Amino acid sequence: MAEYRDTIHSRAAIGGHPLHPMLIHFPVAALTGLLPVDLAYLWTLDEFWWRAGLWLSGVGALGGWVASIFGLIDLVSVRQIRLKITAWCHAILAVMMLSLASLNWVLRYHDEAVSMQYWALYLSAITAALIALAAYLGGRLVYEHAVGVDVER
Template sequence: MAIEERRSIISRAAIAGHPLHPMMIHFPVAALIGLVAADAAWLLLEDPFWQRAALWLCGTGAAGGWLASIAGLVDLLSVQQIREKVTAWCHAIIAVMMLSLASLNWVLRYSAGDEDRALVCFYLSLLTAALIGLAAFLGGRLVYEHAVGVEVES
């Protein structure tokens, strides 16, 4: 099997050559992963602090994720080499599914007290976290295998 020569795929949504999407996703990912722990703490301890923390983590993670997705969408739609990658489309579709679940989770929490829907919200948090893992795996493939947004020395 021939080794494919890797070439850099430059991001259009970048500042001084640094792609925005990978810079923006860390905080929303941390919030949505932390949401699982906050939900577990609320279910185990029933301390209202964890209910409020979960609401804020969910809203922050969903809103921040949608903002980060804008930079990813700019690259997906404006860079032909990225558009040609099946991995990029799979990453985008899974990210939209994950952010939709996180948004639904936030709406459920905001519209009713967590006591009413605690278990449903916890399951949504777990599913969101699993989709984050899958999207992160695919995003890593885009960076490390396809050189999206990185400079490859020749």
């Protein structure tokens, strides 16, 4: 027989569906896709890959900050979430990752590919690693702590 635990409902939701997990997919895809795009630029030195990286870093950073607003609403307004160490670790990693992603975009926007290519790759790699850690913790919040899950249905 399945063991049911109390669910933790999101306050930032539409029709009971939490917004934060809905909005993170495009930023995660953009920022993880940035690493192979940077490698493709270093391999080919084709400006297409540099422009693609500029767009991916910008879309990823901006989209991530938008998604983080809804995660922050849940973190500060739902007591059961606020009490979870996993939630705080997820939030701290996400802020670190989005800060690096934003720096990556700003540096790309204001500099030439030739002088920035290795810094861009370095920032993209660290960002991808932080995304993996934050995603793992986000998954634990959903699957182990039932944050935003309706087990009654």
